[in-house]
Amino acid sequence: MIIVAPTAFKEALGPVAAARAIATGLKSSLKRKKIELYPLSDGGDGFLECISYYFKGQRLRNVTLQVTDPAGGQIKTSALISGRQAFIESASILGLRLVVPQERDPLKTTSKGLGEAILALLDKGMEEVVVGLGGSATVDGGRDALEVLGVRFLDSKDNPLGPGPAELTDLERIDLSGIDPRVKKQVLILWDVDSPLLGPYGALIYAPQKGAGQKELKALELSLQRYAEVAELAIAQRLDHRRGMGAAGGIAFGFAVLAGCKLMSGADYLLRLSGLRDKLKKEDIVISGEGRLDKQSLSYKVIGALRRLPHSKLILLCGEIGVQIAPRDRRTAAISIQPGPIDRSKAIAATKENLKQTATQIGRLLA
Numbered sequence: 001m002i003i004v005a006p007t008a009f010k011e012a013l014g015p016v017a018a019a020r021a022i023a024t025g026l027k028s029s030l031k032r033k034k035i036e037l038y039p040l041s042d043g044g045d046g047f048l049e050c051i052s053y054y055f056k057g058q059r060l061r062n063v064t065l066q067v068t069d070p071a072g073g074q075i076k077t078s079a080l081i082s083g084r085q086a087f088i089e090s091a092s093i094l095g096l097r098l099v100v101p102q103e104r105d106p107l108k109t110t111s112k113g114l115g116e117a118i119l120a121l122l123d124k125g126m127e128e129v130v131v132g133l134g135g136s137a138t139v140d141g142g143r144d145a146l147e148v149l150g151v152r153f154l155d156s157k158d159n160p161l162g163p164g165p166a167e168l169t170d171l172e173r174i175d176l177s178g179i180d181p182r183v184k185k186q187v188l189i190l191w192d193v194d195s196p197l198l199g200p201y202g203a204l205i206y207a208p209q210k211g212a213g214q215k216e217l218k219a220l221e222l223s224l225q226r227y228a229e230v231a232e233l234a235i236a237q238r239l240d241h242r243r244g245m246g247a248a249g250g251i252a253f254g255f256a257v258l259a260g261c262k263l264m265s266g267a268d269y270l271l272r273l274s275g276l277r278d279k280l281k282k283e284d285i286v287i288s289g290e291g292r293l294d295k296q297s298l299s300y301k302v303i304g305a306l307r308r309l310p311h312s313k314l315i316l317l318c319g320e321i322g323v324q325i326a327p328r329d330r331r332t333a334a335i336s337i338q339p340g341p342i343d344r345s346k347a348i349a350a351t352k353e354n355l356k357q358t359a360t361q362i363g364r365l366l367a
Contacts, residue, residue, distance in 0.1 A: 001033075001034050001035075001036065001281075001283075001284050001285075002026065002030070002033055002034065002035045002036070002284070002285045002286075002287065002366070003035075003036055003038055003276065003279075003280065003284055003285070003286045003287070003311075004019050004022045004023050004026070004035060004036070004037045004038065004287050004288075005019070005037075005038040005039070005040050005276060005286055005287070005288045005302075005306060006018040006019055006022060006039065006040070006287075006288050006289045006290065006302075006317070007039075007040050007041055007042060007046060007288070007289075007290045007301070007302040007303070008041065008044075008045040008046035008049075008290065008291070009289070009290060009291040009319055009351050009355075010045055010135075010290075010291045010292075011097075011291070011348050012291065012319070012348045012349075012351035012352070013351050013352055013355075014039075014045070014046045014049045015039035015040055015041055015046040015049060015050055015053075016039045016046075016049050016050070016053050017352065018039065018289070018351075018355060019037040019038070019039040020037065021351075021352045021355040021356050021359070022287055022289070022317065022355050022356075022359040023035055023037055023359075024356050024359070025355065025356040025357060025358065025359025025360040025361075025362070025363065026287070026359045026360070026362065026363045027363075028360050028363065029360050029361075029363030029364045029367055030363040030366060030367055033363075033366075038274050038276045039053055040267065040270045040271065040274070040276075040288075040302045040306075041132065041266060041267075041270055041302065042134060042190075042192040042193075042265070042266040042267045042270075042301045042302050043089075043132035043133050043134050043190035043191060043192040043247075043265075043266020043267075043269070044089075044090075044091050044132065044133065044134020044135045044192040044266070045089075045091050045095075045134065045135055047087070047089040047091075047132035047134070047190075047266065047270075048078065048080055048087060048088075048089045048092070048132070050270055050273075050274075051080050051087045051273075052080065054270075054273050054274055055080075055082055058082060059082065059083075060080055060081070060082050061080070061081050061082075062078050062079070062080055062081075063078070063079050063080075063081055063124075064076050064077070064078060065077050065078070065079055065116070065117050065120050065121075067093055067112075067113035067114075067116040067117050067120075068110065068112040068113040068116060069093070069094065069098050069099075069113055070094040070095070070098055070099055070109040070110060070111075070113070070136070070137040070138055071098070071099055071103060071108075071109060071110075071137075072108075072110060072112075075093070075098065075113065077092045077093050077113070077117060078092065079117065079121060081121075081124075081126070084125065084126055084127040084128065085126065085127065085128045085129075085130065086121045086124075086126040086128070086129045086130070087129075087130045087132070088114075088117050088118070088121070088129065088130070088131055088132070089132045089134075090114055090131060090132060090133050090134065090135070090136055090248055090251070091132075091134055091135035091136070093113040093114050093117055094109070094110070094111055094113055094114055094136050094137055094138050094248075095135045095136060095137060096135055096136065096137040096209070096210060097135070098137065099137045099211075101211075103211075104137060104210055104211030105211045105212075105216070106137070106138060106139040106140075106165065106207055106210045106211060106212050106216060106220060106249065107164055107165060107166050107212075107216050107219060107220070108164055109137045109138045109139075109140070109210070110138060110140065110144040110163070110164075111136070111138045111140050111142055111143070111144045111145040111248075111249070111251055112144040112145060112147070112148055113145075114131070114142070114145040114251065115144065115145030115146060115147065115148030115149050116148055118131065118145070118148075118149065118183070118187060119148055119149060119180070122180065122182045122183075122186060126186065127186055128186055128187075128188060129186060129187045129188070130188045130190065130269075131187060131188065131189050131190060131255075132190045132192070132266055133189060133190060133191050133192055133247045133248040133251055133252060133266070134191075134192030134193075134247070134248060134266070135192075135248075136210075136248040136249050136251065137210050137211075138165075138210070138248065138249040138251070139165055139203060139204065139207050139210060139212070139220050139224075139249035139250065140164075140165040140168075140249060140250070140251075141165070141168070141197070141203070141223075141224060141227050141249065141250035141251065141253055141254045142248075142249075142250060142251035142252070142253065142254025142255055142258075143165065143168065143227070143254060144163075145251065145254070145255075146179075146254050146255070146258055146259065149179055149180045149183050149259065150178040150179040150180050151174065151175070151176060151178070151179050151258055151259070152174070152175035152178060153168070153171055153174055153175075154171075154172060154173045154174070154175060155170045155171065155172050156170070156172040158172075158173070165219075165220060165223045165224075166219050166220075166223055167223075168223035168224070168226050168227045169219075169222050169223050169226050171226050171227060171230045172230065173230065173233075173234070174230055174231060174233075174234035174258065175234075176234055176235075176258060179258075179259060183255075183259045183260075183261065184259055184260035184261060187255065187259070187261045188261065188262050188264065189247075189251075189252050189255050189256065189261050189262070189263050189264070190263075190264055190265070190266035190269050191244035191245075191247035191248075191252045191263060191264070191265060191266060192247055192248070192266050192267075192301065193206075193244070193246065193247050193296050193300065193301065194243040194244055194265075194296075194299055194300035195243070195244070195245075195246030195247065196243060196244075196245050196246050197224060197228060197245045197246045197250050197253040198224060198225065198228060198246075201246075202224075202246045203224060203245075203246035203247075203249050203250040203253070204217060204220055204221060204224070205246075206249075207220060207249075210249070224250060227250075228253075231253075231254075231257050231258060234258065235257060235258070239257060243300065244263050244265065244300075245257075245263070265300055265305065267300065267301055267302045267304070267305035268305055270302075271305055271306075271309075276309075277309065280309045280310050280311055281310055281311075282310045282311065282312060283312050284310070284311050284312060285311065285312055285313045285315065285366065286306055286309075286311045286313070286314045286315070287315045287316075287317065287359070287362065288302065288303055288306055288314065288315070288316055288317075289303075289316050289317035289318050289337075289355075290302070290303065290316075290318060290319075291318070291319045291320065291351075292318065292319060292320040292321075292322055293316060293318040293320070293321045293322055293323060293334055294322040294323050295323050297323070298323065298325075303316060307329075307331075307332060311331065312331070313331055313332075313333070314331055314332045314333070315333050315335065315362060316332065316333065316334040316335065317335055317337050317355060317358050317359065317362075318334055318335070318336055318337065319336075319337060319338070319347060319348070319351060319354075320336070320338075321334050321336055335358060335362070337351070337354040337355055337357075337358040338354065339354065339357075
């Protein structure tokens with residue numbers, strides 16, 4: 001069997017559209033082969049799209065929420081609800097795409113809107129709120145979101161800190177007494193990257209693309225270090241800084257450590273929800289892909305999760321390849337969908353057609 005299981009091609013195609021484009025190409029040259037589609041997400045872009053895909057045939061309603069955007073304005077976002085379970089995508093609330101490049105500054109952007117969305121859904125009677133993290137414009141450790149949910153961040157005089165993550169350097173005490181008790185029991189956080197909060201591969205690894213220069217990186221590093229130190233005091237135990245806590249600028253850290261929320265890999269969650277985790281067999285061929293293949297892709301994102309499952313071959317169709325597959329890995333092949341050197345904007349616009357054409361060629365080889 002051939003399994004088509006891509007994730008989103010950022011700025012070009014969502015996971016469902018990507019899966020359908022690949023399948024169209026394959027079917028044109030593999031007319032008698034059984035092909036099944038399993039679009040996936042790591043919790044970032046395309047998460048709600050995948051939820052809609054796997055809940056088809058079930059009662060699923062879309063609700064609109066008004067929340068604070070990463071720059072402090074107001075924005076309308078969507079949540080999906082099935083019974084008493086709700087799903088939200090942080091990228092649609094505080095995503096990098098919501099801030100124009102010239103205004104990106106992680107010392108000013110806020111995660112407040114995420115806290116507002118969670119609170120609104122809990123107030124609607126949701127028994128579980130599943131939060132897909134990824135693609136955020138923020139590096140505040142989830143502080144602003146947690147303030148909405150009742151956590152207080154105080155300085156040496158027991159006054160609330162001013163706005164912005166830079167203020168965390170003055171953090172002296174975290175008061176957890178007012179946190180909404182529903183958060184711990186009813187909120188599940190899905191991380192999209194396996195970064196810890198601190199260190200060279202921590203939350204700051206993506207800060208430059210959020211607008212941080214060397215000055216901002218230094219300020220954010222000091223802020224997150226102080227945040228972690230005081231968080232240890234607040235929960236009266238040493239932190240293990242396990243993987244995933246650096247996701248979305250440290251939002252996963254704040255919710256796991258201070259709110260006690262359960263953390264889980266977004267890719268693993270979708271693999272279980274889709275049933276693909278239990279379906280794959282050693283003889284299956286899996287065709288996946290994403291916009292840019294990098295080290296994170298090969299570790300704990302969708303592609304990394306697929307590599308750890310049974311299959312005979314994993315073929316990755318990528319808009320850009322930024323890392324080489326190790327020669328000893330004979331089960332994985334990465335192929336660029338670009339026909340040749342091309343301008344990035346033109347490549348993004350041609351993603352759907354290039355996926356179809358590349359998949360057609362792959363089908364001929366498989367045939």
